[in-house]
Amino acid sequence: MDEHSLEMGLRRALEREEFFLHYQPQVDARTGRVEAVEALIRWLRPEQGLVSPALFIPLAERTGLIVEIGDWVLRTACLQSRRWLDARLPPVRMSVNLSARQFSDADLAGRVAAALDAAGLEPRDLELEITESMMARDPEAASRILRTLRSSGVRLMIDDFGTGYSSLSSLKRFSVDGLKIDRAFVQNLPHDRHDAIITRAIVGLADELGLDTVGEGVETPAQRAVLSDLGCRLLQGYLTGAPQPPDALAERLSALAAA
Numbered sequence: 001m002d003e004h005s006l007e008m009g010l011r012r013a014l015e016r017e018e019f020f021l022h023y024q025p026q027v028d029a030r031t032g033r034v035e036a037v038e039a040l041i042r043w044l045r046p047e048q049g050l051v052s053p054a055l056f057i058p059l060a061e062r063t064g065l066i067v068e069i070g071d072w073v074l075r076t077a078c079l080q081s082r083r084w085l086d087a088r089l090p091p092v093r094m095s096v097n098l099s100a101r102q103f104s105d106a107d108l109a110g111r112v113a114a115a116l117d118a119a120g121l122e123p124r125d126l127e128l129e130i131t132e133s134m135m136a137r138d139p140e141a142a143s144r145i146l147r148t149l150r151s152s153g154v155r156l157m158i159d160d161f162g163t164g165y166s167s168l169s170s171l172k173r174f175s176v177d178g179l180k181i182d183r184a185f186v187q188n189l190p191h192d193r194h195d196a197i198i199t200r201a202i203v204g205l206a207d208e209l210g211l212d213t214v215g216e217g218v219e220t221p222a223q224r225a226v227l228s229d230l231g232c233r234l235l236q237g238y239l240t241g242a243p244q245p246p247d248a249l250a251e252r253l254s255a256l257a258a259a
Contacts, residue, residue, distance in 0.1 A: 007063060010059060010063070013045070020044065023245075024038045024241060024244070027241065028235075034253060036127060037093075037095065040243050043056055070098065074111065074112065075118060078119035078126065081121055082119040084250060093155065095157070103130055112154060124153050124155065128149065143173055146175045150175045150176070182216060186215050186216060186237075199215075203227075215235050
């Protein structure tokens with residue numbers, strides 16, 4: 001695909017309303033209750049069809065368009081949470097990924113507060129996902145940003161834990177609420193001994209520090225069983241729920257409420 005054409009399309013995608021969000025459940029490993037959902041952006045380009053996020057997200061990051069797109073995701077996800085609450089569905093926390101450029105934006109806290117206010121949500125209703133590499137670029141600045149966000153009541157998760165510039169000291173320095181165990185450690189469970197040891201260590205470390213854990217990329221009952229036995233609290237993956245349009249997820253939440 002021609003990158004110039006893709007960039008031009010990306011610049012017009014917001015005004016043409018070509019983006020939409022799907023939501024992937026994060027379920028309690030013991031009860032199966034949906035506790036949170038992760039907002040995942042999709043791009044339907046009329047002349048081409050669905051464009052893989054693996055193609056357009058890095059391009060948006062390089063061009064700086066990711067800030068505007070990220071703001072749209074944040075606002076749209078918060079408004080969707082409001083719609084579910086207004087429909088009297090069981091409350092679920094909304095989880096939104098932050099890009100590196102968003103995280104370095106001096107007005108990040110203001111943008112987050114504005115999205116929450118526009119949707120009429122409490123800060124505790126929102127969870128922001130950041131990566132270790134984002135924090136490693138400027139640890140002092142990252143520490144200040146995280147303290148500001150967390151003091152507002154928003155939850156913070158370290159995404160893809162253990163795959164980036166991992167440092168155990170970062171868990172002491174940075175104020176976060178939980179860790180997401182990357183799918184790289186989950187996909188070969190229970191057969192890969194090393195992945196099992198690493199996963200057990202992450203869960204144990206998080207538990208001792210009072211942090212939540214989310215296992216990503218759960219696709220088999222065996223993976224679910226191992227993570228549950230190890231004490232991983234939340235599970236996310238195709239076994240527990242594929243990314244879904246908001247109406248489909250609403251049906252699932254409604255069914256759980258009626259059970």
